[in-house]
Amino acid sequence: MTENKNLITGATGDWEIVLGLEVHAQVRSAAKLFSGAATDYGGEPNTQVSFVDAAMPGMLPVINRKCVEQAIRTGLGLRAKINLFSVFDRKNYFYPDLPQGYQISQYQQPIVGEGALLIELEDGTEKSIGIERLHLEQDAGKSMHDQHPELSFVDLNRSGVALMEIVSKPDMRSVSEAQAYVKKLRAILRYLGTCDGNMEQGSLRADVNVSVRKPDADYGTRCEIKNVNSIRFIGQAIDYEARRQIAVLEDGGKVIQETRLFDPQKGETRAMRTKEEAHDYRYFPDPDLVPLTFTQAWVDEIAATLPELPDAKKARFIEAYGLTAYDANVLVAEAEIADFFEEVVTNGKTFRDAKAAANMVIGSVFAGLNRLGKPLAESPISATQIGQLLDLVSANIISGRIAKDVFDLMFEEGKYQGKDPMQIVEEKGLQQVTDMSVIEKAVDEVLAANPEKAAQAKEKPKLAGWFVGQVMQATAGKANPQAVNQLIREKLGLD
Amino acid sequence: MSELTALSLATARDGLQAGDFTASELVQAHIAEMESARALNAVILETAEQALTMAKASDARLQKGKAGALEGLPIGVKDLFCTENIRTTACSKILDNFVPPYESTVTENLWAAGAVQFAKLNNDEFAMGSSNETSCFGSALNPWRRKGEDKDKPLVPGGSSGGSAAAVAAHIGVAALATDTGGSIRQPAAFTGTVGLKPSYGRCSRWGIIAFASSLDQAGAITRNVRDAAILLGVMAGADDKDTTCIDLPVPNYEAALSGDIRGLKIGIPKEYRIDGIAADIERLWQQGIDWCKQAGAELIDISLPHTKYALPAYYIIAPAEASSNLARYDGVRYGLRKAGRDITNMYEETRGAGFGAEVRRRVLIGTYVLSAGYYDAYYLKAMKVRRLIADDFAKAYEKCDIVLTPTTPSAAFGVGENIDDPLAMYLNDILTVPVNLAGLPGISVPAGLDSQGLPLGLQLIGRPFDEETLLRAAHVLEEAAQFTAQPKQWWKEQNGVVS
Amino acid sequence: MSAKNHKPIDEATIRHIAQLARLALPPQDSAQLIKELNEILGFVEQLNEVNTENIQPMTGAIEAQIKQRDDIVNDGGYVDKIIANAPVQDDDYFAVPKVVE
Numbered sequence A: 001m002t003e004n005k006n007l008i009t010g011a012t013g014d015w016e017i018v019l020g021l022e023v024h025a026q027v028r029s030a031a032k033l034f035s036g037a038a039t040d041y042g043g044e045p046n047t048q049v050s051f052v053d054a055a056m057p058g059m060l061p062v063i064n065r066k067c068v069e070q071a072i073r074t075g076l077g078l079r080a081k082i083n084l085f086s087v088f089d090r091k092n093y094f095y096p097d098l099p100q101g102y103q104i105s106q107y108q109q110p111i112v113g114e115g116a117l118l119i120e121l122e123d124g125t126e127k128s129i130g131i132e133r134l135h136l137e138q139d140a141g142k143s144m145h146d147q148h149p150e151l152s153f154v155d156l157n158r159s160g161v162a163l164m165e166i167v168s169k170p171d172m173r174s175v176s177e178a179q180a181y182v183k184k185l186r187a188i189l190r191y192l193g194t195c196d197g198n199m200e201q202g203s204l205r206a207d208v209n210v211s212v213r214k215p216d217a218d219y220g221t222r223c224e225i226k227n228v229n230s231i232r233f234i235g236q237a238i239d240y241e242a243r244r245q246i247a248v249l250e251d252g253g254k255v256i257q258e259t260r261l262f263d264p265q266k267g268e269t270r271a272m273r274t275k276e277e278a279h280d281y282r283y284f285p286d287p288d289l290v291p292l293t294f295t296q297a298w299v300d301e302i303a304a305t306l307p308e309l310p311d312a313k314k315a316r317f318i319e320a321y322g323l324t325a326y327d328a329n330v331l332v333a334e335a336e337i338a339d340f341f342e343e344v345v346t347n348g349k350t351f352r353d354a355k356a357a358a359n360m361v362i363g364s365v366f367a368g369l370n371r372l373g374k375p376l377a378e379s380p381i382s383a384t385q386i387g388q389l390l391d392l393v394s395a396n397i398i399s400g401r402i403a404k405d406v407f408d409l410m411f412e413e414g415k416y417q418g419k420d421p422m423q424i425v426e427e428k429g430l431q432q433v434t435d436m437s438v439i440e441k442a443v444d445e446v447l448a449a450n451p452e453k454a455a456q457a458k459e460k461p462k463l464a465g466w467f468v469g470q471v472m473q474a475t476a477g478k479a480n481p482q483a484v485n486q487l488i489r490e491k492l493g494l495d
Numbered sequence B: 001m002s003e004l005t006a007l008s009l010a011t012a013r014d015g016l017q018a019g020d021f022t023a024s025e026l027v028q029a030h031i032a033e034m035e036s037a038r039a040l041n042a043v044i045l046e047t048a049e050q051a052l053t054m055a056k057a058s059d060a061r062l063q064k065g066k067a068g069a070l071e072g073l074p075i076g077v078k079d080l081f082c083t084e085n086i087r088t089t090a091c092s093k094i095l096d097n098f099v100p101p102y103e104s105t106v107t108e109n110l111w112a113a114g115a116v117q118f119a120k121l122n123n124d125e126f127a128m129g130s131s132n133e134t135s136c137f138g139s140a141l142n143p144w145r146r147k148g149e150d151k152d153k154p155l156v157p158g159g160s161s162g163g164s165a166a167a168v169a170a171h172i173g174v175a176a177l178a179t180d181t182g183g184s185i186r187q188p189a190a191f192t193g194t195v196g197l198k199p200s201y202g203r204c205s206r207w208g209i210i211a212f213a214s215s216l217d218q219a220g221a222i223t224r225n226v227r228d229a230a231i232l233l234g235v236m237a238g239a240d241d242k243d244t245t246c247i248d249l250p251v252p253n254y255e256a257a258l259s260g261d262i263r264g265l266k267i268g269i270p271k272e273y274r275i276d277g278i279a280a281d282i283e284r285l286w287q288q289g290i291d292w293c294k295q296a297g298a299e300l301i302d303i304s305l306p307h308t309k310y311a312l313p314a315y316y317i318i319a320p321a322e323a324s325s326n327l328a329r330y331d332g333v334r335y336g337l338r339k340a341g342r343d344i345t346n347m348y349e350e351t352r353g354a355g356f357g358a359e360v361r362r363r364v365l366i367g368t369y370v371l372s373a374g375y376y377d378a379y380y381l382k383a384m385k386v387r388r389l390i391a392d393d394f395a396k397a398y399e400k401c402d403i404v405l406t407p408t409t410p411s412a413a414f415g416v417g418e419n420i421d422d423p424l425a426m427y428l429n430d431i432l433t434v435p436v437n438l439a440g441l442p443g444i445s446v447p448a449g450l451d452s453q454g455l456p457l458g459l460q461l462i463g464r465p466f467d468e469e470t471l472l473r474a475a476h477v478l479e480e481a482a483q484f485t486a487q488p489k490q491w492w493k494e495q496n497g498v499v500s
Numbered sequence C: 001m002s003a004k005n006h007k008p009i010d011e012a013t014i015r016h017i018a019q020l021a022r023l024a025l026p027p028q029d030s031a032q033l034i035k036e037l038n039e040i041l042g043f044v045e046q047l048n049e050v051n052t053e054n055i056q057p058m059t060g061a062i063e064a065q066i067k068q069r070d071d072i073v074n075d076g077g078y079v080d081k082i083i084a085n086a087p088v089q090d091d092d093y094f095a096v097p098k099v100v101e
């Protein structure tokens, strides 16, 4: 067992958090799991509801092939066992947004079995988190409790939307591991196109199982925190819950196994008031659905269409472009970013400077988009244009510094926005000065204007940099910085 | 009974096609019959106006030579089938005034073939019962009564499709749709001297039929003869994209299968069906049936279905378990009855407590119990394993024979109120029919004679899965041999002041 | 079950099942119900005479490949039909007594 560096210090010594996650990921599909109603987000109440979704008498479920395919696809992406035979069960309980009085889910025989997911820890090492299972099930409708003093309102638009419940093993030991797990899972789902991962809209929700124990002791009693819907809240909920449990235990109390809710306003978890009588869900095989069976050939067919996933892409970025693990990690977080980067770095059959390309994408593009509050798809500059900008630098037509200015002109609103970099350089006369006589003249002027500093610099060679800056300033940044540097050192007699 | 209501489905069809009378006349005659038979309580919703509109349309199609297979024929519908814009209740208070905005596949098939909708028929609440007495509309009554001093004593029509059976026996409709989960078509057919056909599980779509026990429920027909059942099944049956338990198989021409010839057919006689407590008249009738088959050239074979005895106990775990879940949707939120409560949970409890009758409550509780934590393996899982053994018994028997012949019920119709306080005694009615549902097989009850008290008795034939053709062929021969022509005395018309 | 008979259903059990099933039971009904349910459970107990070792449970009456649907939106869009039978509705929502979580 590796040493856990994320222990919490309590009054009685150190405690270890043990975390397992059940993530509900909404399957990307046009229609629902067992009906032909739409899954679009944000429709008018009860407009995306079929008689099946409203559990009208005599209605029967018919499974959507696409949802099955998406579950298999996700299972393959999690390197998990795909079960060619699985069973739909009914999970029976009463709730106003559960029209059938049961949820069709998979209990003992899920469509996907054990798998694994690799997360990157803060110190750069990796850790494998076990996947226990993935199963298909129906989403419930939505209840609104704050619209009326005596009534709750029910909208069934979500009722019957396909969910994949992805259950991890209790392998995580810290907030950051849990957050890394959700981020990585979300990235994989988005790469696969099986879930859009939109946590604000609820397409990805996490139930967090939290327990604490003394290092190397047996697992403690766990509490399940339901429906935590952002990465930040996952962190807050775990922090609060772990400390609560430690306080209970250190007070000589016992943790009660229960379902809790996270209150984002207060940053607290609290026990649910609705009692779910001992969770007696009376699971049994749904008699309306014969078992789900498919062939290995179909699974293989799906496997053949799987895209390159983040882990493989990261390894390739390091290998092919010589990127650092850190840069590669950032770039592969989203498939579109990785694709954008590859477009920037690729120049026909050759590669541009990968470090410069990575810096441009991670630094300039991300920062710019953040400022604008826009997604990558709406970037004012294309990857091709960024490639052209990099080419101007490597051809010594502009310096890296000027390149940043040109980038800003291309990016920000104004007459230059979206224009090709060469055009801007020409229009604004930003070409680098490479004529040595012009540079020498500028150097001489600066040295002449600062005789004392020049004398000092002969003793303290580090001061040469100051002269470079002065010359660059005098030439409005257009002088070739290497040439300036060399000339100054020569004239100061430093070489 | 008028001349027109005396007709069977097949003869009425032929008369319409020949232009002997119009659909409007035929339907009008049946509406009159329905109105004169209200004392039977077989009909819980009369839709005469709509029936006459449909009949008119049928007449137009008949005139243009565009008649469907059931053109102009008034066919009653058990109130378990959802009918668009027509109140559908499953004869439960919990559905209140539910008006489905959709039509069940099977009824849709009927109307598409030209059949005329004119009545929703009584049944046990959610099809749970064997006497029709659990209906929230009160029991339908059996048109038949005993001879002698009991002649005024009302008898049950059987259940759950009691209204369908009574309506067909009393000539209220030419035929009726029904459903069968453990004998709900065959037992009432036997009690009323009608033919009751339960097709193989998966032969007809369940879409739009209010579910009782999903793995057992199957739509079927109650008719006055085997030919009518064959015709009706041909229209009801067929694949349905909306029901994945409905099988994609071509629908044969069942009427054409009635060749009258069963020479060489191997008919199995299961020794385990000679149960204790079976009425002597029924034993005798069974032997009679065996003799008729022999005379018709069939080969009679002794077979064994060793797990027969366990079918009823397995059924009374599986059916309530599925029902407890199927009936969870009746919660007062989206349709049906709602009773006020202190909070949401109490609203559920009050609504369901008030909406479900005693038998439904009993089964929901049993079903909940056998699925609950700690009992699932001992009850539900065990029952599903026994179910497999029962199905295997039949599969083995069908290696030796083509069809199985048994009585339909252990007794003739009983009196209203006689078994209502003894659930187990009531359950025993289905002892001979339940194994067929567990195995998913097609079965038919054919009226074969009267008992010593003048009440009709039925013989049951059980076929191989999806071999309704052989089943109907054999049933037709049995029917011909039995020559069951007795009719109940029309006491209900006297009660209405109408002289028959 | 079997040799050792099933633990008879008592008042507490019936209350618990009724609660799971969301069924209000008038107190005067429970004695009768307990008697009936115990009779039924006693009756089904004969299943224990059957050896079911290595028997696969039969969950349905047909053994077919499940039919699957294409991912096409061809249903819904009729809110009035969905709420037409609702006992209480408000602004196209179903309305229920307030739920406190």
Ligand SMILES: [Mg+2]
Pocket (backbone or CB within 6 Å): A022, A165
């Ligand atoms: Mg869960």
Ligand SMILES: [Zn+2]
Pocket (backbone or CB within 6 Å): A024, A137, A165
């Ligand atoms: Zn779930």
